[in-house]
Amino acid sequence: MRSHSILSSFGILAAFAATANAVVPLYDRCGGEGWTGETECPEGAYCMVLNQWWSSCQPAPVVPCTTFGPYINPNSKTDGLNSFAVRRGKYFGTAGDWVYEDVMNCSWARIATDPSEFGVLTPGNSQKWDSTEATQGVFNFETADNITNWGLKYGKKIRGHTLVWHQQLPDWVTGGTWNATTLKAVLKNHVTTVATHFKGKIFHWDVVNEPFNDDGTFRNSIFYQILGESYIEIALRAAAAADPAAKLYINDYNVEGVNAKSTALLNLFKKLKACGVPVHGIGVQGHLISGQIPGDIEVNFNRIVAAGAEIYITELDIRMVVPPANQTAAYEQQAAEYAIVTKACKVTGRCIGITVWNFTDKNSWIPSVFAGQGDALPWDKNFQKKPAYYGIAKTLKP
Numbered sequence: 001m002r003s004h005s006i007l008s009s010f011g012i013l014a015a016f017a018a019t020a021n022a023v024v025p026l027y028d029r030c031g032g033e034g035w036t037g038e039t040e041c042p043e044g045a046y047c048m049v050l051n052q053w054w055s056s057c058q059p060a061p062v063v064p065c066t067t068f069g070p071y072i073n074p075n076s077k078t079d080g081l082n083s084f085a086v087r088r089g090k091y092f093g094t095a096g097d098w099v100y101e102d103v104m105n106c107s108w109a110r111i112a113t114d115p116s117e118f119g120v121l122t123p124g125n126s127q128k129w130d131s132t133e134a135t136q137g138v139f140n141f142e143t144a145d146n147i148t149n150w151g152l153k154y155g156k157k158i159r160g161h162t163l164v165w166h167q168q169l170p171d172w173v174t175g176g177t178w179n180a181t182t183l184k185a186v187l188k189n190h191v192t193t194v195a196t197h198f199k200g201k202i203f204h205w206d207v208v209n210e211p212f213n214d215d216g217t218f219r220n221s222i223f224y225q226i227l228g229e230s231y232i233e234i235a236l237r238a239a240a241a242a243d244p245a246a247k248l249y250i251n252d253y254n255v256e257g258v259n260a261k262s263t264a265l266l267n268l269f270k271k272l273k274a275c276g277v278p279v280h281g282i283g284v285q286g287h288l289i290s291g292q293i294p295g296d297i298e299v300n301f302n303r304i305v306a307a308g309a310e311i312y313i314t315e316l317d318i319r320m321v322v323p324p325a326n327q328t329a330a331y332e333q334q335a336a337e338y339a340i341v342t343k344a345c346k347v348t349g350r351c352i353g354i355t356v357w358n359f360t361d362k363n364s365w366i367p368s369v370f371a372g373q374g375d376a377l378p379w380d381k382n383f384q385k386k387p388a389y390y391g392i393a394k395t396l397k398p
């Protein structure tokens with residue numbers, strides 16, 4: 001019996017060719033705790049550990065994706081979303097995380113590591129408060145380090161995400177009994193410790209995430225309740241002191257076009273600037289709905305950069321009802337919508353780049369949060385490029 005561990009065959013594709021007596025069919029089980037059956041995979045496949053209990057025969061990747069040595073994906077090309085963006089002085093990126101579905105899935109990793117497609121990586125969850133400081137004063141960066149260092153190894157810029165947010169907070173924060181002195185100390189300590197830990201590795205930090213309600217009033221988070229809007233300044237100053245080289249962003253959704261929320265965000269930026277608070281950019285998340293793309297994105301972007309802010313489209317996806325009645329028509333419409341959003345960044349000088357929130361419909365937060373919706377991304381569930389991909393590509397192509 002013989003099975004190839006991906007580690008032992010790093011870089012040696014030929015090693016996969018020698019497996020003569022294939023016994024486990026492709027995709028079937030070949031190992032895991034308690035497994036007593038055959039472990040040998042067919043030619044061109046290897047026995048991949050999916051979890052403690054289950055390994056299965058998977059097609060051999062062009063580059064072993066579970067090894068973490070630096071490599072440039074041999075499939076990388078000069079035409080790709082990031083290649084086009086870079087030639088315009090911008091970036092194209094993806095979110096991803098240290099999970100089986102993302103970096104540990106070869107199909108995912110092969111595309112994500114391709115520098116022609118993505119030049120930026122945003123850790124989706126692992127840098128958030130509940131991951132980094134689940135217990136007060138006890139910091140754990142293991143998962144966050146893994147995804148951050150993985151991205152750096154593959155040449156990505158890292159968008160740090162996120163230092164202060166009202167969600168994914170541990171109970172000790174949301175349920176704590178605070179006064180302004182104690183919560184300020186906790187906030188400063190969190191921001192300082194996390195930003196210091198990643199110092200030098202992060203090109204943008206989403207320092208404050210989602211501070212506003214849709215009507216432009218401040219969201220009544222625990223931070224706002226106790227500290228008022230001063231929590232934003234406290235966080236920005238702590239982040240700047242900890243990592244002076246990182247660009248500091250305030251990030252929110254439903255701020256693509258001109259509306260009460262984007263106006264409030266812009267006014268906040270202006271006020272912070274006027275008070276000398278370190279802040280550089282406005283993150284426009286871009287969680288959009290097909291058929292409801294604002295018509296004034298460029299107008300909004302223009303007023304943001306006129307106020308001295310840079311812009312980054314930080315979490316782009318364009319969701320639809322699934323399955324669409326006519327997929328061809330729905331995907332064409334979505335492609336045109338991706339082109340509209342991409343063009344807004346293209347024509348706005350200080351729009352630094354665009355990041356999609358995961359790139360494949362297989363790995364998207366949408367279906368779990370918006371029941372009955374999905375298909376929001378440029379690659380489909382089988383990692384094939386959709387019309388949306390080409391909508392972005394043709395817009396960015398110099």
Ligand SMILES: *[C@@H]1O[C@H](CO)[C@@H](O)[C@H](O)[C@H]1NC(C)=O
Nearest residue numbers: 048100105106107362381382
């Ligand atoms: C990776 O994703 C592909 C496409 O969905 C899937 O077929 C495959 O089983 C996944 N592999 C692992 C190891 O999870």
Ligand SMILES: *[C@@H]1O[C@H](CO)[C@@H](O)[C@H](O)[C@H]1NC(C)=O
Nearest residue numbers: 095096099101124358363364
């Ligand atoms: C991408 O999708 C996977 C699988 O659904 C999920 O575990 C991961 O957290 C997602 N990443 C981001 C950045 O949302």
Ligand SMILES: *[C@@H]1O[C@H](CO)[C@@H](O)[C@H](O)[C@H]1NC(C)=O
Nearest residue numbers: 068098142143144145146147
């Ligand atoms: C981080 O990566 C290392 C090396 O690959 C691995 O041993 C460790 O289990 C990972 N940590 C987590 C929390 O996934």
Ligand SMILES: *[C@@H]1O[C@H](CO)[C@@H](O)[C@H](O)[C@H]1NC(C)=O
Nearest residue numbers: 177178179180181182183184
């Ligand atoms: C805040 O709470 C701390 C701890 O309970 C207490 O020592 C401090 O006096 C309080 N400060 C104010 C201004 O109430």
Ligand SMILES: *[C@@H]1O[C@H](CO)[C@@H](O)[C@H](O)[C@H]1NC(C)=O
Nearest residue numbers: 325326327328329330332333
């Ligand atoms: C679906 O949409 C395409 C593109 O608009 C169109 O050519 C086709 O006729 C439509 N199919 C049906 C069944 O309506």
